[in-house]
Amino acid sequence: MLSVTDLQKTYPSGDEALKGVSLDVTGSETVAMIGPSGAGKSTFIRCVNRLTEPTGGSVELDGLEITGLSGKELRNARRDMGMIFQEYNLIERLTVMENVLSGRLGYVSTWDAFRRKFAGDDIERAYEVLDRVGLGGHENNRADELSGGQRQRVGIARAILQRPKILLVDEPTSSLDPESSRAVMDLLTEIAAEDDIPVLINIHEVDLAEEYAGRIVGLRDGQKVFEGGPDDLDETARGQIYRGEEIPEGAGPTGKVAEAGTPGESSQEEGQIRRG
Amino acid sequence: MATEQPEQRTWRRPTAFYNHYVKWAVYVVITVFLLWSAWNMRISPARIMDGWNAAVGLVEGMVPPEYTTQFKNELLIEGLVESLAMSVIATIVGVIISIPVAFMAAENIAPKPVYWTGRGIITVSRSFHELIIAIIAVKAVGIGALAGVIALSYKTVGFFAKLLAEEIEDIDSGQMEATEATGANRVQTMLFGVIPQVMPRIIGLTIYRWDINIRHSTIVGIVGAGGIGATLLNSFDQYDYDFFLTIIIAIIAIVMVGELISTYIRGRIQ
């Protein structure tokens, strides 16, 4: 399970992107993180695997503190976190197979990586994963020959080849048409269920979040302003996330006074309920 | 799944070559060729050692560069001025000759036989290094700046006409046809339908070529075709390495100034 506490990030430019955000992601749940542009969603995800260096707080994956790691230890920790990007970030000029296999780079020696020599098991699994994401037979295509939806599925295949303990997904659908967006979201939730890993998704489309996520987190100005099930995301909550409407004194995680309780406890409970 | 497929699937990166054997064959050929080339250089530890000593000697001989003697200063200035003058004249002459050649070598304007003649002129001009042309020109017209001007103008034609021809091939044929439709003859069409469109490019390329000609004008003297190159070779032949370095520094300075001016002007006219 991923457990983030009081995560802070201030960019060298002075931008306070995260002002102390805590979040737990457990089991095989799908957590959607929504919020206006610039709220800090991408920063949050990138701080988890430290593509961006957080300036404060802690990130724990299965009890291992990520923030203090360096070198080999950090790389080993990254192997356990699959990341999927908005712009796919595939190696455009390499084949689909090389892109998928690059998910194993944390496990092979540099020389073998150079020779594109991967374990037989990995190759077999890459074929299976490609079938699973619906790209069987495309292994020798170059990534830049694929459509956006296909590329994103290669990105997902690369991430699951890592056998990650969690998937970090940064706006997987922003560059896709509605049809491909749904296909990608279906795939992600399916994987979460089948492989029993949690998925943390940044997403702009609130309707997709409501449809696919078990839990929704609302970020605004680097602060968590909402946390709850899709049903809790009513007009008030949306107003608080997207339009910055006042959150009443003593409000709970969903931004309403009636459901009082501390955010930490609540999120834990909900996670447990969902798992049970 | 795995039980149904006892055989594990394998994967090999598709190769840009015909197949993997061809790929390895190509690599082997390249390696052997490079080794053969290296062997031909007759590199030996002794040679490297001698080379090192010679290099140290050269550096000691060169540093500090010489800048005191009145006589040598005059030689230096004279050579540089001659180089510069050569570059100016050669650029002008070369460009004037290039423009008709460019029209000849533009596929959309010239009839086939003319086109091929134009292309031929360009290819031959581009094929030979400026020093080869210079050395031949020296034999034809004697040692001195004239040979250099001829060599540089000749090289300018290949460069300039090629790029200008490409520009002409890209022009908007509508404007040309509009001029033709007014009843203009062929030459008038060129003057009013084509030249105005490519004029900015002509100016830009001229300045760019001038920049290149400055560089070349500093070395054609090595084969006797005028400019600072002759002084450079002399100092080298007389083991006057101090002065050798002075000249090289002067050449670098003048080349850089030329480049700055050329970049500045080209930036302004665009």
Added chain:
Amino acid sequence: MTDYQTWERRTPRQRIGRYILMLIVLVAAAVSWQLLQINYSYLGTAPTEFMDLINRMYPPNVGYTGEIISPMIETIHIAILGTALAVLMSIPVALIGAENTTPNRFTFVLGKFIISASRSVNVIIWALVFVIIFGSGALAGTLAIAVRSIGFCSKLIAEAIEEIDPGQVEAIQATGANSIEAAIYGIVPQVKPALIGVSTYRWDINVRASTIIGFVGAGGIGVELNTSINFFAWQQVLTILLAILIIVVFSEVVSAYLRRKVR
């Protein structure tokens, strides 16, 4: 002329600028013409001299062909080995000369310095320097070509590196790959077309350069050409020129083919 209804192609300022530019050109031309003190009687006789030269060159000396095969091969060796060396050395120079891969400010300046130092000295001058160091022969020529090409190649490769998409590198880092693996997968494929384009293009240039470094004793066909010219063996000269022409055209075709092949 009235103020209205006149047709002006340019603003007055632009026109004045143009006139000044033209004036400068005219003055420069006139001054240069004066300075050169060319004996124009030579210019008058030049066409006849050239015709005479061509007459003496023709027909090429076919029997001489056998003798130039080995210097021609040496020329190609020099061009290829020089280019290969240059490209090899360009890669580290490009890495430190590119803003996004250079380790620090100092290495960046060093990279830029190497690039401009190599570029601002002509290959024939480099050849002179290496002839002093290693004596005459192909080694000096190869090094001259290599050193002169480093700047050119590094500059273009560095530009390619600066243009890569950092997202691809990040994605590889995110899988837990080390930084060398991230470079092999994330950077190399992105700069490969530029690398191949630059090296074939430079090879093409170097073939021409390797035909002349022999003038100062740095090996290749230039040595032969220089001797033939000095002995007024014009038919041999034509043979050599034709051989050079063939090689140059051949190299141009090959390098254009290679550049097309790599997408």
